[in-house]
Amino acid sequence: MxxxxxxxxxxxxxxxxxxxxxxxxxxxxxxxxxxxxxxxxxxxxxxxxxxxxxxxxxxxxxxxxxxxxxxxxxxxxxxxxxxxxxxxxxxxxxxxxxxxxxxxxxxxxxxxxxxxxxxxxxxxxxxxxxxxxxxxxxxxxxxxxxxxxxxxYAFHNWELPVVAVAVAAIAVVTSRRWSVRTRGVLAAVLLGIGFCLKLYPGLFVLPLALFVLTAGGVRDRRDVRGALAVLGSAAATVVAINVPFAVADAAGWRASFTFQQQRQADITSNSIWYWGLRPLMGGGIRGSDAYHQVVGVVSPMLLCAALGLALWWGWKEFERRDVYPWIGVSGAMLCAFMLLHKVHSPQYTLWLLPFLVLQRVPWGLVGAYLAADLAVGIGIFRWFDALTRSGDTTTELVVRLGVWSQAALLLVFFCLLVRAPLRRAPAPPLPPKVTVPGRASDAHTRDLYAAAGTVRRPEPGPLE
Structure with missing residues (x-):
């Protein structure tokens, strides 16, 4: 030891x-x-x-x-x-x-x-x-x-605080100190704080609520109050943090949301919309008005559908192994956001890295994603420089390759993360003798493994 x-x-x-x-x-x-x-x-x-x-x-x-x-x-x-x-x-x-x-x-x-x-x-x-x-x-x-x-990207933008808060929420849920409901509520507060930093951790509240609803993997038990507490805690946190700013200057507070709603999938977006749809609809390097209108409608529709698919897929996994894989579903939802949102800034890779660390994704795929990220993270700025100087198209080809490679790998990660176990479970090895699954004496052991996403549906015991 x-x-x-x-x-x-x-x-x-x-x-x-x-x-x-x-x-x-x-x-x-x-x-x-x-x-x-x-x-x-x-x-x-x-x-x-x-x-x-x-x-x-x-x-x-x-x-x-x-x-x-x-x-x-x-x-x-x-x-x-x-x-x-x-x-x-x-x-x-x-x-x-x-x-x-x-x-x-x-x-x-x-x-x-x-x-x-x-x-x-x-x-x-x-x-x-x-x-x-x-x-x-x-x-x-x-x-x-x-x-x-x-x-x-560590100091490219203000990403490090939101990543830390999101990882802290995962760490709380996988700890052993409190009940599933208590850990879920504490994690929801952290995710609410994350929402007030960069929005995306708010996506993880729904899978967390479903994890708590299923009592963290205790068979045939539903904690409806716990799930509602998770949703309420996250919402209350967001409201409590935003209200002072909204009261102090409603117009200034609201302007940040208006700006993001009006932002277009332009040359700085690095998204599949700019590199895929814009050339088809014309409008040159800026894109046509019709292009921006289509993106404004299609992007959120597809994103909502993908988020719903991830939640549904997680529920099918729960039915198969008695555990709702909230970490994997959260990672898949993040991949959907990065793929389908109208803007894909290079530093978003920092959001995804913790999921690639925590879950058993093949290292070859991780390496390929990092290579694509380098092509975008470096190539996009060299391309901007080329546009103002030589007009060289080589860097544009590098960026295109990086963007489409990242998009393909995000789709792969979306499919893998929901089912991928953690690289190392936070719980100790299962003891050689375990009581009947689902009973109170076994709930704590099952809960620890449920948090790690490693529990499989148990065979019926002799007393069931």
Missing amino acids: RTEARVRAGTMAAVVTACLFALVVAYLGKARCAGPPFAPDGRSLIFDRIKDSDVCYSDIQLLWLGRGLDLHLPPYSGGITPAGLLVPGTVEYPVLSGSLMWLGALGAHTDATFLLHSALLLAPFGLLTAWLLGRLAGRAALLWAASPPLLL
Whole structure:
């Protein structure tokens, strides 16, 4: 046991250390675009010159201007124009991300300082994610801590807090300390917080509620009150966090949602819609009005259908093995969102990585996805640079290859994740003698394995 504990401690130390090193390198990579000389508004003069060619662009540095961060305006104190442009004081992200942006801007008078402050705010969340994944999946957590996406996107946008919260919710449910209902409610609160950071963790509330409804895998038991408590806790958390901002400035708070609703699948979207549907409907590099209207209707319809399919597929798995695979269903729903939403930003890969760490997805497929991600994450900026300089089409072909490779692999992951077990179950091995499945004396053991998604439908016992 002591040897096992030392190995586990060594693994955890390696994962966290690798993550810390990656975060430092990630910051230095983005900081190449920041520094003196500065314009009077605090913008690094080098930023516009090399951000695409040297692949050091970040949304953090870009949004220093145009959102009131350089003026230190309170978050969500602006609005949106009829043309869809945000008024300084409003950002396009949910309120907790906007608050982090405002905190990063405190005391900053240049985009370089803002980038540094933001990196210091975000880095602990990246380390927390590494630590949690190390506890849940062991050495597989190095996929998070030492892979190219963390180097490219750790400080590209404000993704690290929302990933940490989503992983923390999974860690809570797979713990052994409380009942299924209590763990479900606590995880729902975390997912509600995640929704107020970047929205996507809100997708995971429904599969979590179904997991609690089925009592975490206890046969022939339905916890309706628990499922309702999960839904209510997530909703109450979102309301409690948003109400102060909505009361303080309703127009500024509402503007962030309006902006996202009006956002188009344009050249910055990296989505299958831009690369697939736009060329068919004309309109050049910007896309026609008809194209944007079709995407605005078809994208949410297909997305809702895919989310429903994932939930239904999870229920069929529950009927087969008495366990609702909420982690796998959540991962499949995320894949559907990344594939079918009108915008697919490169940093969304950070959202997906924890599911590839936690679940037994073939490493060859994971490697292929990382290669496609590199093609998009690097190629898209080199293509932007080529558009303004040489007009070279080679980088465009690289981006196309990356986009369609990612799309194909997201479809594969959608099919795999619902049924994939965890790489390492959080529960100890099954004891040699187990009482009748489904009875109170066996509920705790079954619950631990249910959280891991490893329970199969038991054969009828002699007393059933």
